Amino acid sequence: xxxxxxxxxxxxxxxxxxxxxxxxxxxxxxxxxxxxxxxxxxxxxxxxxxxxxxxxxxxxxxxxxxxxxxxxxxxxxxxxxxxxxxxxxxxxxxxxxxxxxxxxxxxxxxxxxxxxxxxxxxxxxxxxxxxxxxxxxxxxxxxxxxxxxxxxxxxxxxxxxxxxxxxxxxxxxxxxxxxxxxxxxxxxxxxxxxxxxxxxxxxxxxxxxxxxxxxxxxxxxxx
Numbered sequence: 001x002x003x004x005x006x007x008x009x010x011x012x013x014x015x016x017x018x019x020x021x022x023x024x025x026x027x028x029x030x031x032x033x034x035x036x037x038x039x040x041x042x043x044x045x046x047x048x049x050x051x052x053x054x055x056x057x058x059x060x061x062x063x064x065x066x067x068x069x070x071x072x073x074x075x076x077x078x079x080x081x082x083x084x085x086x087x088x089x090x091x092x093x094x095x096x097x098x099x100x101x102x103x104x105x106x107x108x109x110x111x112x113x114x115x116x117x118x119x120x121x122x123x124x125x126x127x128x129x130x131x132x133x134x135x136x137x138x139x140x141x142x143x144x145x146x147x148x149x150x151x152x153x154x155x156x157x158x159x160x161x162x163x164x165x166x167x168x169x170x171x172x173x174x175x176x177x178x179x180x181x182x183x184x185x186x187x188x189x190x191x192x193x194x195x196x197x198x199x200x201x202x203x204x205x206x207x208x209x210x211x212x213x214x215x216x217x218x219x220x221x222x223x
Contacts, residue, residue: 057109059091064115064196067102068153070095072115072192078106097192115196116155124159124190128212132164139176146182155193161186166213 059065063075073093080089091109093102104112116124135142146165149157165183167175175183187209194205209215 057114065093065112066115066153066193067093067095067104068111069151070098070100070102071189072196073102097188111153113153116193118197120155121194121197124155125208125212127156127159128163128209130163132166143178143182146186150182150186150189155190158186158190162190163213166215
């Protein structure tokens with residue numbers, strides 16, 4: 001009789017081992033399945049969908065736009081051309097200050113921006129009224145920073161350059177040649193955008209800007 005009890009115990013332990021093994025196997029399979037689920041260990045393959053380039057904004061004929069490296073320009077024509085088998089529509093933009101005509105495809109106009117609003121012009125005037133930031137870094141580094149700001153196409157950065165390089169004097173000796181060049185470049189860029197937005201004469205814009213910069217005495221002496 002005791003022998004039979006032992007065999008029953010052995011059978012029970014074997015069955016327990018089998019159930020444990022089956023549980024371990026099933027959990028291992030579950031782990032394998034989970035690892036195959038996207039977003040766990042392996043990242044799912046992202047298939048790139050080719051899209052037709054879309055135009056970001058539609059500008060009209062005679063609209064003023066800003067091209068960062070050249071400043072304010074006017075759309076003189078909207079034309080079509082065929083390159084290979086693709087029809088391309090593009091803007092012809094005249095940058096009068098530089099006597100330059102740019103050709104910008106409509107679907108590649110990310111660099112273009114519309115001219116500033118009246119509120120942005122007013123913000124620029126308030127920037128011009130603030131004190132210039134004097135940095136103690138080498139001029140070559142500062143000149144590079146100023147040049148990047150001028151060519152950024154951002155009107156507030158342009159106003160900051162004008163403000164920082166402004167000298168309340170008309171004495172050329174007070175400014176280095178490169179400093180004066182950068183100031184004049186930024187000043188003319190800003191002035192041309194003021195003219196386009198406010199729709200006033202160059203002289204009136206100059207008076208407005210010089211007053212904000214504290215250069216009114218210079219304008220009067222020159223005028």
